[in-house]
Amino acid sequence: MPARTKTPTRRGRRPRLSRDQIVEAATALLLSEGVAALTIRAVSASVGSSPMAVYRHVEDKEHLLVLVLDHIASEIPKPRLPKQPRAQIIKLWSAIYACLTEHAWAVEVLAAGDKMGPSILWFMERIVRASRDAGLSETESARTLDVVWRFTIGSLLVQRGHSALAEGSPGPSMQRALYENPDADEFPALAAISSRWESIRARDHYRANLGALLDGLHTWD
Amino acid sequence: MPARTKTPTRRGRRPRLSRDQIVEAATALLLSEGVAALTIRAVSASVGSSPMAVYRHVEDKEHLLVLVLDHIASEIPKPRLPKQPRAQIIKLWSAIYACLTEHAWAVEVLAAGDKMGPSILWFMERIVRASRDAGLSETESARTLDVVWRFTIGSLLVQRGHSALAEGSPGPSMQRALYENPDADEFPALAAISSRWESIRARDHYRANLGALLDGLHTWD
DNA sequence: ACCTGAACACCGTTCAAGT
DNA sequence: ACCTGAACACCGTTCAAGT
Numbered sequence: 001m002p003a004r005t006k007t008p009t010r011r012g013r014r015p016r017l018s019r020d021q022i023v024e025a026a027t028a029l030l031l032s033e034g035v036a037a038l039t040i041r042a043v044s045a046s047v048g049s050s051p052m053a054v055y056r057h058v059e060d061k062e063h064l065l066v067l068v069l070d071h072i073a074s075e076i077p078k079p080r081l082p083k084q085p086r087a088q089i090i091k092l093w094s095a096i097y098a099c100l101t102e103h104a105w106a107v108e109v110l111a112a113g114d115k116m117g118p119s120i121l122w123f124m125e126r127i128v129r130a131s132r133d134a135g136l137s138e139t140e141s142a143r144t145l146d147v148v149w150r151f152t153i154g155s156l157l158v159q160r161g162h163s164a165l166a167e168g169s170p171g172p173s174m175q176r177a178l179y180e181n182p183d184a185d186e187f188p189a190l191a192a193i194s195s196r197w198e199s200i201r202a203r204d205h206y207r208a209n210l211g212a213l214l215d216g217l218h219t220w221d
Numbered sequence: 222m223p224a225r226t227k228t229p230t231r232r233g234r235r236p237r238l239s240r241d242q243i244v245e246a247a248t249a250l251l252l253s254e255g256v257a258a259l260t261i262r263a264v265s266a267s268v269g270s271s272p273m274a275v276y277r278h279v280e281d282k283e284h285l286l287v288l289v290l291d292h293i294a295s296e297i298p299k300p301r302l303p304k305q306p307r308a309q310i311i312k313l314w315s316a317i318y319a320c321l322t323e324h325a326w327a328v329e330v331l332a333a334g335d336k337m338g339p340s341i342l343w344f345m346e347r348i349v350r351a352s353r354d355a356g357l358s359e360t361e362s363a364r365t366l367d368v369v370w371r372f373t374i375g376s377l378l379v380q381r382g383h384s385a386l387a388e389g390s391p392g393p394s395m396q397r398a399l400y401e402n403p404d405a406d407e408f409p410a411l412a413a414i415s416s417r418w419e420s421i422r423a424r425d426h427y428r429a430n431l432g433a434l435l436d437g438l439h440t441w442d
Numbered sequence: 443a444c445c446t447g448a449a450c451a452c453c454g455t456t457c458a459a460g461t
Numbered sequence: 462a463c464c465t466g467a468a469c470a471c472c473g474t475t476c477a478a479g480t
Contacts, residue, residue, distance in 0.1 A: 013444045013480070040473065050446050052474085061473065111332030111378055121408055128410035141410075142417040146379075147430050154375020157332055158367075187342055189349035189362075196363040209368050216437025234461070234463045261454065271465050273455085282454065 019057040021047055023067050030068065035105035038065075065109050070117025072103055078122065085134035086220040090210055092127050093148060096120070097206050100156050104163070107156040134220055144217050151213055155206050162201050240278040242268055244288050251289065256326035259286075286330050291338025293324055299343065306355035307441040311431055313348050314369060317341070318427050321377050325384070328377040355441055365438050372434055376427050383422045 025046045030038050040061055044051040058064045076099040081088045100106050109115065124145065131141035182190035214220065246267040251259050261282055265272045279285045297320045302309045321327050331337075345366065352362035403411035435441065 015444065017444085039471090041471090052447085053445055055474080056444060108332055111329055121403065121411065125408040125411050128414055132410060138414045139417050139421070142414040142421045143426070145414075146421050147433070150375040150379045150430070151372045151434075152375065153378055154371040154373065157374055157378070158371045182342065187346040189353060190342065190346050192353075193349055193359045193363040193366075196360050200360070200363045200367050205364075209371070212368070212437035213372075213434050214437065216433035216435065236463065238463085260452090262452090273466085274464055276455080277463060 017047060017049055017053055017057060019067070022054055022057055022064070023071050026064055026068050027071060030105045031103065035108050038105075040064075066115045066117060069106060069109060069115060070119045072099060072106065073117060074119035075099075076119075076123070081126070081130075084220075085130040086211075086214060088130040088133075089127055089144075089148075089214065090207060092123050092130070093152060093210055094207055096123055097152055097156065100152075101159065101204075104160050107153065107160055110153060111157065134218065136218060140218065144214070147217060148210065148213065151210065152206075155204075155209070159204055159206075238268060238270055238274055238278060240288070243275055243278055243285070244292050247285055247289050248292060251326045252324065256329050259326075261285075287338060290327060290330060291340045293320060293327065294338060295340035296320075297340075297344070302347070302351075305441075306351040307432075307435060309351040309354075310348055310365075310369075310435065311428060313344050313351070314373060314431055315428055317344055318373055318377065321373075322380065322425075325381050328374065328381055331374060332378065355439065357439060361439065365435070368438060369431065369434065372431065373427075376425075376430070380425055380427075 022043060026038060026043050029042055029046060033042075038061075040054050041051045043064070044054050047054075054064075058067065076095055079091050079095050081091060127145060127148075128141050131144050132138075136144065182194050184191040243264060247259060247264050250263055250267060254263075259282075261275050262272045264285070265275050268275075275285075279288065297316055300312050300316050303312060348366060348369075349362050352365050353359075357365065403415050405412040
Protein backbone atom coordinates (compact mmCIF):
# COMPACT_ATOMS: atom_id res chain seq x y z
CA MET A 1 0.00 0.00 0.00
CA PRO A 2 1.54 3.32 -1.06
CA ALA A 3 2.74 5.43 1.82
CA ARG A 4 0.86 8.52 0.86
CA THR A 5 -2.59 6.99 1.34
CA LYS A 6 -1.76 6.94 5.04
CA THR A 7 -1.55 10.08 7.04
CA PRO A 8 2.10 11.12 7.16
CA THR A 9 3.97 9.56 10.06
CA ARG A 10 5.82 12.74 11.08
CA ARG A 11 4.46 14.28 14.16
CA GLY A 12 2.35 17.36 14.70
CA ARG A 13 0.05 19.20 12.41
CA ARG A 14 0.28 18.91 8.68
CA PRO A 15 1.52 22.06 7.05
CA ARG A 16 -1.20 23.99 5.33
CA LEU A 17 1.18 26.60 3.98
CA SER A 18 4.37 26.25 2.01
CA ARG A 19 7.22 28.58 1.29
CA ASP A 20 6.53 28.32 -2.43
CA GLN A 21 2.95 29.33 -1.90
CA ILE A 22 4.06 32.39 0.04
CA VAL A 23 6.68 33.37 -2.53
CA GLU A 24 4.12 33.03 -5.29
CA ALA A 25 1.59 35.18 -3.48
CA ALA A 26 4.25 37.80 -2.79
CA THR A 27 5.32 37.83 -6.43
CA ALA A 28 1.76 38.37 -7.56
CA LEU A 29 1.25 41.15 -5.05
CA LEU A 30 4.45 42.92 -6.09
CA LEU A 31 3.57 42.68 -9.74
CA SER A 32 0.05 43.99 -9.36
CA GLU A 33 0.36 46.46 -6.51
CA GLY A 34 4.02 47.40 -6.24
CA VAL A 35 6.55 47.19 -3.48
CA ALA A 36 4.73 49.50 -1.10
CA ALA A 37 1.80 47.07 -1.00
CA LEU A 38 3.97 44.12 -0.03
CA THR A 39 3.30 43.73 3.65
CA ILE A 40 3.47 40.53 5.62
CA ARG A 41 -0.13 41.12 6.52
CA ALA A 42 -1.17 41.42 2.87
CA VAL A 43 0.70 38.26 1.92
CA SER A 44 -0.88 36.32 4.75
CA ALA A 45 -4.32 37.56 3.79
CA SER A 46 -3.74 36.50 0.19
CA VAL A 47 -2.88 32.94 1.25
CA GLY A 48 -5.68 32.92 3.79
CA SER A 49 -3.77 32.65 7.03
CA SER A 50 -2.77 34.79 9.95
CA PRO A 51 0.23 37.10 9.59
CA MET A 52 2.29 35.01 11.93
CA ALA A 53 1.91 31.83 9.92
CA VAL A 54 4.19 33.39 7.31
CA TYR A 55 7.03 33.48 9.81
CA ARG A 56 7.01 29.70 10.04
CA HIS A 57 8.24 29.58 6.45
CA VAL A 58 10.23 32.76 6.00
CA GLU A 59 12.68 34.44 8.35
CA ASP A 60 11.53 37.98 7.86
CA LYS A 61 10.40 40.42 5.22
CA GLU A 62 13.87 40.95 3.79
CA HIS A 63 14.33 37.23 3.38
CA LEU A 64 11.02 37.04 1.57
CA LEU A 65 12.13 39.70 -0.89
CA VAL A 66 15.34 37.83 -1.63
CA LEU A 67 13.33 34.67 -2.25
CA VAL A 68 11.03 36.48 -4.67
CA LEU A 69 13.96 38.07 -6.45
CA ASP A 70 15.59 34.70 -6.92
CA HIS A 71 12.30 33.21 -8.02
CA ILE A 72 11.87 35.65 -10.86
CA ALA A 73 15.54 35.32 -11.80
CA SER A 74 15.03 31.58 -12.12
CA GLU A 75 12.30 32.21 -14.67
CA ILE A 76 14.31 34.38 -17.04
CA PRO A 77 14.21 32.52 -20.34
CA LYS A 78 17.67 31.32 -21.29
CA PRO A 79 18.35 32.69 -24.76
CA ARG A 80 19.88 30.84 -27.68
CA LEU A 81 23.30 32.36 -28.13
CA PRO A 82 24.68 33.86 -31.34
CA LYS A 83 28.22 33.15 -32.44
CA GLN A 84 30.10 36.35 -31.66
CA PRO A 85 31.05 36.89 -28.02
CA ARG A 86 30.01 40.54 -28.06
CA ALA A 87 26.57 39.63 -29.40
CA GLN A 88 26.31 36.87 -26.80
CA ILE A 89 27.00 39.30 -23.98
CA ILE A 90 24.41 41.74 -25.25
CA LYS A 91 21.81 39.00 -25.59
CA LEU A 92 22.44 37.66 -22.10
CA TRP A 93 22.30 41.04 -20.42
CA SER A 94 19.22 42.01 -22.42
CA ALA A 95 17.42 38.96 -21.10
CA ILE A 96 18.22 39.98 -17.54
CA TYR A 97 17.29 43.58 -18.25
CA ALA A 98 13.96 42.64 -19.82
CA CYS A 99 13.01 40.54 -16.83
CA LEU A 100 13.88 43.25 -14.33
CA THR A 101 12.00 45.80 -16.42
CA GLU A 102 8.86 43.74 -16.11
CA HIS A 103 9.24 43.63 -12.36
CA ALA A 104 9.53 47.33 -11.73
CA TRP A 105 9.65 46.84 -7.98
CA ALA A 106 12.82 44.72 -8.22
CA VAL A 107 15.20 47.59 -8.73
CA GLU A 108 13.97 49.23 -5.56
CA VAL A 109 14.74 46.06 -3.66
CA LEU A 110 18.13 45.79 -5.32
CA ALA A 111 18.76 49.41 -4.42
CA ALA A 112 18.45 48.55 -0.76
CA GLY A 113 21.52 46.31 -1.13
CA ASP A 114 21.89 44.45 -4.35
CA LYS A 115 20.54 41.16 -3.18
CA MET A 116 20.55 38.34 -5.64
CA GLY A 117 20.13 34.65 -5.24
CA PRO A 118 22.01 31.91 -7.08
CA SER A 119 19.58 31.74 -10.01
CA ILE A 120 21.30 34.55 -11.82
CA LEU A 121 24.62 32.69 -11.88
CA TRP A 122 23.75 30.74 -15.03
CA PHE A 123 23.75 34.05 -16.89
CA MET A 124 26.87 35.38 -15.22
CA GLU A 125 28.74 32.22 -16.13
CA ARG A 126 27.86 32.59 -19.81
CA ILE A 127 28.75 36.26 -19.81
CA VAL A 128 32.21 35.56 -18.40
CA ARG A 129 32.74 32.72 -20.85
CA ALA A 130 31.91 35.05 -23.71
CA SER A 131 34.38 37.60 -22.40
CA ARG A 132 37.08 34.96 -22.21
CA ASP A 133 36.25 33.75 -25.71
CA ALA A 134 36.72 37.31 -26.92
CA GLY A 135 40.24 37.27 -25.54
CA LEU A 136 39.75 39.23 -22.34
CA SER A 137 41.93 38.37 -19.36
CA GLU A 138 40.38 37.24 -16.12
CA THR A 139 40.79 40.69 -14.64
CA GLU A 140 39.25 42.32 -17.71
CA SER A 141 36.37 39.86 -17.66
CA ALA A 142 35.67 40.57 -14.03
CA ARG A 143 35.83 44.28 -14.63
CA THR A 144 33.46 44.06 -17.59
CA LEU A 145 30.96 42.07 -15.56
CA ASP A 146 31.15 44.59 -12.75
CA VAL A 147 30.82 47.68 -14.93
CA VAL A 148 27.94 46.32 -16.98
CA TRP A 149 26.07 45.29 -13.86
CA ARG A 150 26.41 48.87 -12.60
CA PHE A 151 25.17 50.28 -15.87
CA THR A 152 22.28 47.82 -16.04
CA ILE A 153 20.97 48.52 -12.59
CA GLY A 154 21.27 52.26 -13.12
CA SER A 155 19.42 51.98 -16.42
CA LEU A 156 16.58 50.11 -14.79
CA LEU A 157 16.32 52.70 -12.10
CA VAL A 158 16.24 55.68 -14.44
CA GLN A 159 13.89 53.97 -16.87
CA ARG A 160 11.48 53.26 -14.07
CA GLY A 161 11.61 56.91 -13.06
CA HIS A 162 10.72 57.84 -16.61
CA SER A 163 7.77 55.47 -16.69
CA ALA A 164 6.52 56.88 -13.40
CA LEU A 165 6.77 60.34 -14.87
CA ALA A 166 4.87 59.34 -17.98
CA GLU A 167 2.10 57.98 -15.78
CA GLY A 168 1.80 61.42 -14.28
CA SER A 169 3.31 60.89 -10.88
CA PRO A 170 3.89 64.23 -9.24
CA GLY A 171 6.89 65.78 -7.58
CA PRO A 172 10.18 67.10 -8.82
CA SER A 173 12.71 64.81 -10.42
CA MET A 174 15.99 64.86 -12.22
CA GLN A 175 14.08 64.27 -15.40
CA ARG A 176 11.50 66.95 -14.86
CA ALA A 177 14.18 69.46 -13.90
CA LEU A 178 16.02 68.72 -17.10
CA TYR A 179 13.30 69.11 -19.63
CA GLU A 180 10.87 71.45 -18.05
CA ASN A 181 12.71 74.07 -16.12
CA PRO A 182 15.82 75.02 -17.96
CA ASP A 183 16.04 78.76 -17.88
CA ALA A 184 17.52 79.70 -21.25
CA ASP A 185 19.53 82.56 -19.77
CA GLU A 186 21.20 80.64 -16.99
CA PHE A 187 21.34 77.25 -18.73
CA PRO A 188 21.49 77.81 -22.49
CA ALA A 189 23.04 74.44 -23.32
CA LEU A 190 20.38 72.59 -21.32
CA ALA A 191 17.63 74.61 -22.94
CA ALA A 192 19.05 73.71 -26.34
CA ILE A 193 18.85 69.97 -25.74
CA SER A 194 15.60 69.94 -23.79
CA SER A 195 13.57 69.30 -26.92
CA ARG A 196 15.63 66.18 -27.70
CA TRP A 197 15.20 64.89 -24.20
CA GLU A 198 11.73 63.50 -24.64
CA SER A 199 12.64 61.36 -27.62
CA ILE A 200 15.85 60.11 -26.00
CA ARG A 201 13.96 58.77 -23.03
CA ALA A 202 10.76 57.74 -24.74
CA ARG A 203 12.25 54.53 -26.06
CA ASP A 204 14.58 52.37 -24.05
CA HIS A 205 18.02 52.32 -25.66
CA TYR A 206 19.55 49.80 -23.32
CA ARG A 207 20.91 47.53 -26.05
CA ALA A 208 22.55 50.33 -27.99
CA ASN A 209 23.96 51.91 -24.85
CA LEU A 210 25.30 48.60 -23.65
CA GLY A 211 26.97 48.14 -27.02
CA ALA A 212 28.71 51.50 -26.65
CA LEU A 213 29.83 50.63 -23.15
CA LEU A 214 31.28 47.32 -24.29
CA ASP A 215 33.13 49.05 -27.12
CA GLY A 216 34.64 51.48 -24.64
CA LEU A 217 35.83 48.66 -22.42
CA HIS A 218 37.39 46.50 -25.11
CA THR A 219 38.03 46.14 -28.81
CA TRP A 220 35.89 43.21 -30.00
CA ASP A 221 37.69 42.09 -33.18
CA MET B 222 14.47 103.81 14.15
CA PRO B 223 15.27 100.57 12.33
CA ALA B 224 12.28 98.36 11.79
CA ARG B 225 13.77 95.25 13.29
CA THR B 226 14.05 96.68 16.79
CA LYS B 227 10.28 96.53 16.92
CA THR B 228 8.43 93.28 17.16
CA PRO B 229 7.43 92.26 13.64
CA THR B 230 4.13 93.70 12.62
CA ARG B 231 2.78 90.55 10.93
CA ARG B 232 0.12 88.84 12.93
CA GLY B 233 0.13 85.73 15.02
CA ARG B 234 2.92 83.85 16.70
CA ARG B 235 6.50 84.27 15.65
CA PRO B 236 7.89 81.21 13.96
CA ARG B 237 10.23 79.25 16.16
CA LEU B 238 11.08 76.75 13.45
CA SER B 239 12.30 77.29 9.92
CA ARG B 240 12.44 75.07 6.89
CA ASP B 241 16.21 75.45 6.77
CA GLN B 242 16.50 74.30 10.33
CA ILE B 243 14.46 71.22 9.55
CA VAL B 244 16.41 70.40 6.41
CA GLU B 245 19.67 70.77 8.31
CA ALA B 246 18.51 68.49 11.10
CA ALA B 247 17.33 65.93 8.55
CA THR B 248 20.65 66.06 6.71
CA ALA B 249 22.56 65.45 9.92
CA LEU B 250 20.30 62.56 10.85
CA LEU B 251 20.66 60.94 7.45
CA LEU B 252 24.42 61.28 7.52
CA SER B 253 24.85 59.84 10.99
CA GLU B 254 22.07 57.27 11.21
CA GLY B 255 21.04 56.45 7.65
CA VAL B 256 17.79 56.63 5.80
CA ALA B 257 15.92 54.20 8.00
CA ALA B 258 16.39 56.53 10.96
CA LEU B 259 14.89 59.50 9.19
CA THR B 260 11.43 59.75 10.64
CA ILE B 261 9.38 62.88 11.04
CA ARG B 262 9.31 62.15 14.73
CA ALA B 263 13.11 61.95 14.93
CA VAL B 264 13.54 65.19 13.02
CA SER B 265 11.07 66.98 15.25
CA ALA B 266 12.80 65.66 18.36
CA SER B 267 16.14 66.88 17.04
CA VAL B 268 14.81 70.42 16.58
CA GLY B 269 12.94 70.26 19.86
CA SER B 270 9.37 70.47 18.71
CA SER B 271 6.37 68.26 18.28
CA PRO B 272 6.11 66.05 15.20
CA MET B 273 3.33 68.10 13.78
CA ALA B 274 5.28 71.35 13.84
CA VAL B 275 7.35 69.96 10.98
CA TYR B 276 4.31 69.86 8.76
CA ARG B 277 3.97 73.63 8.96
CA HIS B 278 7.21 73.93 6.97
CA VAL B 279 7.30 70.82 4.82
CA GLU B 280 4.55 69.14 2.87
CA ASP B 281 5.36 65.57 3.77
CA LYS B 282 8.25 63.20 4.20
CA GLU B 283 8.91 62.83 0.48
CA HIS B 284 9.08 66.58 0.08
CA LEU B 285 11.58 66.73 2.93
CA LEU B 286 13.81 64.19 1.21
CA VAL B 287 13.78 66.19 -2.01
CA LEU B 288 14.73 69.30 -0.07
CA VAL B 289 17.64 67.51 1.58
CA LEU B 290 18.79 66.08 -1.73
CA ASP B 291 18.79 69.51 -3.29
CA HIS B 292 20.55 70.95 -0.26
CA ILE B 293 23.49 68.60 -0.54
CA ALA B 294 23.58 69.07 -4.31
CA SER B 295 23.91 72.80 -3.74
CA GLU B 296 27.01 72.19 -1.65
CA ILE B 297 28.94 70.17 -4.21
CA PRO B 298 32.13 72.14 -4.76
CA LYS B 299 32.27 73.48 -8.28
CA PRO B 300 35.54 72.26 -9.75
CA ARG B 301 38.00 74.26 -11.83
CA LEU B 302 37.72 72.87 -15.31
CA PRO B 303 40.60 71.52 -17.41
CA LYS B 304 40.87 72.36 -21.07
CA GLN B 305 39.82 69.22 -22.85
CA PRO B 306 36.07 68.58 -23.01
CA ARG B 307 36.45 64.90 -22.15
CA ALA B 308 38.47 65.75 -19.03
CA GLN B 309 35.92 68.40 -18.11
CA ILE B 310 33.10 65.90 -18.28
CA ILE B 311 34.96 63.43 -16.12
CA LYS B 312 35.79 66.09 -13.56
CA LEU B 313 32.20 67.33 -13.36
CA TRP B 314 30.70 63.88 -12.99
CA SER B 315 33.35 62.89 -10.47
CA ALA B 316 32.37 65.84 -8.29
CA ILE B 317 28.75 64.71 -8.34
CA TYR B 318 29.73 61.11 -7.73
CA ALA B 319 31.96 62.01 -4.78
CA CYS B 320 29.18 63.96 -3.12
CA LEU B 321 26.66 61.20 -3.54
CA THR B 322 29.16 58.66 -2.26
CA GLU B 323 29.49 60.61 0.96
CA HIS B 324 25.74 60.61 1.38
CA ALA B 325 25.17 56.90 1.08
CA TRP B 326 21.48 57.24 1.80
CA ALA B 327 20.97 59.47 -1.25
CA VAL B 328 21.03 56.68 -3.80
CA GLU B 329 18.25 54.92 -1.97
CA VAL B 330 16.14 58.04 -2.19
CA LEU B 331 17.00 58.46 -5.84
CA ALA B 332 16.09 54.82 -6.39
CA ALA B 333 12.57 55.54 -5.26
CA GLY B 334 12.20 57.88 -8.25
CA ASP B 335 15.24 59.87 -9.25
CA LYS B 336 14.25 63.06 -7.57
CA MET B 337 16.57 65.99 -7.99
CA GLY B 338 16.15 69.65 -7.35
CA PRO B 339 17.47 72.49 -9.47
CA SER B 340 20.85 72.70 -7.73
CA ILE B 341 22.32 70.02 -9.91
CA LEU B 342 21.60 71.97 -13.06
CA TRP B 343 24.81 74.00 -12.84
CA PHE B 344 26.72 70.77 -13.38
CA MET B 345 24.45 69.48 -16.10
CA GLU B 346 24.84 72.73 -18.00
CA ARG B 347 28.64 72.46 -17.96
CA ILE B 348 28.53 68.82 -18.97
CA VAL B 349 26.38 69.58 -21.99
CA ARG B 350 28.59 72.53 -22.94
CA ALA B 351 31.62 70.28 -22.84
CA SER B 352 29.87 67.76 -25.07
CA ARG B 353 29.02 70.47 -27.54
CA ASP B 354 32.58 71.79 -27.46
CA ALA B 355 33.76 68.29 -28.30
CA GLY B 356 31.66 68.38 -31.42
CA LEU B 357 28.70 66.30 -30.35
CA SER B 358 25.30 67.11 -31.81
CA GLU B 359 22.44 68.07 -29.54
CA THR B 360 21.00 64.59 -29.74
CA GLU B 361 24.38 63.03 -28.98
CA SER B 362 24.89 65.39 -26.06
CA ALA B 363 21.53 64.51 -24.61
CA ARG B 364 22.19 60.83 -25.04
CA THR B 365 25.59 61.09 -23.37
CA LEU B 366 24.11 62.92 -20.41
CA ASP B 367 21.39 60.31 -20.09
CA VAL B 368 23.67 57.30 -20.34
CA VAL B 369 26.26 58.64 -17.93
CA TRP B 370 23.59 59.49 -15.40
CA ARG B 371 22.39 55.89 -15.60
CA PHE B 372 25.89 54.57 -15.16
CA THR B 373 26.61 56.93 -12.28
CA ILE B 374 23.56 56.06 -10.28
CA GLY B 375 24.14 52.35 -10.82
CA SER B 376 27.75 52.70 -9.74
CA LEU B 377 26.73 54.43 -6.54
CA LEU B 378 24.23 51.74 -5.81
CA VAL B 379 26.61 48.84 -6.33
CA GLN B 380 29.45 50.57 -4.52
CA ARG B 381 27.23 51.11 -1.52
CA GLY B 382 26.34 47.44 -1.58
CA HIS B 383 30.01 46.62 -1.54
CA SER B 384 30.67 48.88 1.42
CA ALA B 385 27.79 47.33 3.31
CA LEU B 386 29.26 43.92 2.61
CA ALA B 387 32.68 44.99 3.84
CA GLU B 388 31.09 46.18 7.05
CA GLY B 389 29.79 42.69 7.56
CA SER B 390 26.12 43.15 6.81
CA PRO B 391 24.48 39.76 6.49
CA GLY B 392 22.24 38.27 3.88
CA PRO B 393 22.79 37.07 0.34
CA SER B 394 23.73 39.52 -2.37
CA MET B 395 24.79 39.61 -5.96
CA GLN B 396 28.30 40.26 -4.77
CA ARG B 397 28.40 37.47 -2.25
CA ALA B 398 26.96 35.02 -4.74
CA LEU B 399 29.66 35.94 -7.20
CA TYR B 400 32.73 35.56 -5.11
CA GLU B 401 31.79 33.11 -2.47
CA ASN B 402 29.58 30.47 -3.95
CA PRO B 403 30.73 29.66 -7.42
CA ASP B 404 30.72 25.92 -7.77
CA ALA B 405 33.72 25.16 -9.96
CA ASP B 406 31.93 22.30 -11.71
CA GLU B 407 28.79 24.17 -12.66
CA PHE B 408 30.36 27.62 -13.04
CA PRO B 409 34.00 27.22 -14.03
CA ALA B 410 34.39 30.66 -15.59
CA LEU B 411 32.97 32.36 -12.51
CA ALA B 412 35.20 30.32 -10.26
CA ALA B 413 38.18 31.40 -12.34
CA ILE B 414 37.50 35.11 -11.87
CA SER B 415 36.32 34.95 -8.26
CA SER B 416 39.81 35.66 -6.95
CA ARG B 417 40.01 38.85 -9.02
CA TRP B 418 36.67 40.00 -7.79
CA GLU B 419 37.80 41.30 -4.46
CA SER B 420 40.45 43.58 -5.90
CA ILE B 421 38.13 44.86 -8.63
CA ARG B 422 35.60 46.01 -6.10
CA ALA B 423 37.94 47.02 -3.30
CA ARG B 424 38.78 50.30 -4.92
CA ASP B 425 36.25 52.45 -6.69
CA HIS B 426 37.08 52.67 -10.38
CA TYR B 427 34.38 55.17 -11.26
CA ARG B 428 36.68 57.57 -13.09
CA ALA B 429 38.29 54.89 -15.22
CA ASN B 430 34.98 53.23 -15.97
CA LEU B 431 33.41 56.53 -16.90
CA GLY B 432 36.32 57.15 -19.25
CA ALA B 433 35.69 53.85 -20.97
CA LEU B 434 31.99 54.62 -21.29
CA LEU B 435 32.71 58.02 -22.83
CA ASP B 436 35.10 56.44 -25.30
CA GLY B 437 32.42 53.97 -26.31
CA LEU B 438 29.93 56.76 -26.89
CA HIS B 439 32.12 59.06 -28.92
CA THR B 440 35.59 59.58 -30.33
CA TRP B 441 37.13 62.48 -28.41
CA ASP B 442 39.84 63.76 -30.81
C1' DA C 443 4.97 20.93 14.05
C1' DC C 444 2.22 24.28 12.69
C1' DC C 445 -0.96 27.97 13.33
C1' DT C 446 -3.61 31.76 15.89
C1' DG C 447 -4.76 36.18 18.64
C1' DA C 448 -3.38 39.60 21.35
C1' DA C 449 0.04 42.77 22.15
C1' DC C 450 4.37 45.83 21.64
C1' DA C 451 6.84 49.37 19.73
C1' DC C 452 6.91 51.78 16.15
C1' DC C 453 5.39 54.66 11.65
C1' DG C 454 3.11 59.00 8.68
C1' DT C 455 -0.54 61.84 8.95
C1' DT C 456 -5.29 64.12 10.29
C1' DC C 457 -7.94 66.82 13.36
C1' DA C 458 -9.36 69.85 16.92
C1' DA C 459 -7.67 72.71 20.10
C1' DG C 460 -4.55 76.08 22.30
C1' DT C 461 -1.75 80.77 22.24
C1' DA D 462 0.28 82.20 12.24
C1' DC D 463 2.31 78.82 14.48
C1' DC D 464 2.49 74.99 17.55
C1' DT D 465 0.66 71.03 20.53
C1' DG D 466 -1.63 66.47 22.09
C1' DA D 467 -4.50 63.01 21.21
C1' DA D 468 -5.94 59.91 17.91
C1' DC D 469 -6.28 57.01 13.46
C1' DA D 470 -4.84 53.63 10.52
C1' DC D 471 -1.31 51.35 9.59
C1' DC D 472 3.51 48.59 9.96
C1' DG D 473 7.03 44.29 11.36
C1' DT D 474 7.66 41.36 14.87
C1' DT D 475 7.48 38.92 19.72
C1' DC D 476 5.16 36.02 22.85
C1' DA D 477 2.10 32.80 24.91
C1' DA D 478 -1.27 29.83 23.86
C1' DG D 479 -3.97 26.48 21.19
C1' DT D 480 -4.36 21.85 18.31
